[in-house]
Amino acid sequence: MGLAFYKPIFEELEERSVLPAHSSAGLAGVCTGITQAITLVTPLEMIKVRQQTEMVLNQGQKRKYHGLINTASIIVQQEGLWFDGYSGTAELGPNQGLFVKFSAYIEMKAMFERTSSNPDTKLQPWQHMISGGMANVLVGVLNSPPDVVKTRMQDAGRSYTSTWDCIKSMMRQEGPTSFFRGSWLRIIRIAPGINKYI
Numbered sequence: 001m002g003l004a005f006y007k008p009i010f011e012e013l014e015e016r017s018v019l020p021a022h023s024s025a026g027l028a029g030v031c032t033g034i035t036q037a038i039t040l041v042t043p044l045e046m047i048k049v050r051q052q053t054e055m056v057l058n059q060g061q062k063r064k065y066h067g068l069i070n071t072a073s074i075i076v077q078q079e080g081l082w083f084d085g086y087s088g089t090a091e092l093g094p095n096q097g098l099f100v101k102f103s104a105y106i107e108m109k110a111m112f113e114r115t116s117s118n119p120d121t122k123l124q125p126w127q128h129m130i131s132g133g134m135a136n137v138l139v140g141v142l143n144s145p146p147d148v149v150k151t152r153m154q155d156a157g158r159s160y161t162s163t164w165d166c167i168k169s170m171m172r173q174e175g176p177t178s179f180f181r182g183s184w185l186r187i188i189r190i191a192p193g194i195n196k197y198i
Helices: 001-014 024-057 068-078 099-116 125-142 144-154 163-174 176-180 183-190
Strands: none
Touching: 001 024, 024 068, 024 099, 024 144, 099 125, 125 144, 125 183, 144 163, 144 176, 144 183, 163 176
16 A cells, blocks of 8 residues: 555656656655554554563463553553654664565566567566565565564563664674574565565
């Protein structure tokens, strides 16, 4: 929905030479990613993380969170609407992947078109698949650090005072590879997907 709203706006600016060529998809992706992060991804992820980690931290004790609405209500009452996790997601919105995904997909398609013996021939389905797959692999890798930080900041048992404190602590105590934990699983999940709006 966000992409369908933003993409025509940036395409029109690109056609009027206000924006560089091939930039509309990437910019639409950035705006869509930030919008999704603020309105959907971060709140829903936080609710999920709180419910999942509570079961681990408080085994045998009375549960604090019960269901989606109850969990959301408790978080808003105790922490406000702008709760932890927004900074780890929204501030790093371009790394959410949509900018990389759309830009890389377009460039991969352009590479196939440049190397084709007949420039007027439409790309084959396998070429679209490879273009989308490679773009999604980049997304899986580049999206991992902000996602790991966001998840840690949303954990109720966290010891971090801020997003920056989380980043410094991870780097100092666990090293740079800690930011990429779970990236292979993310790649396996998203690599086969090709966005239908591109």
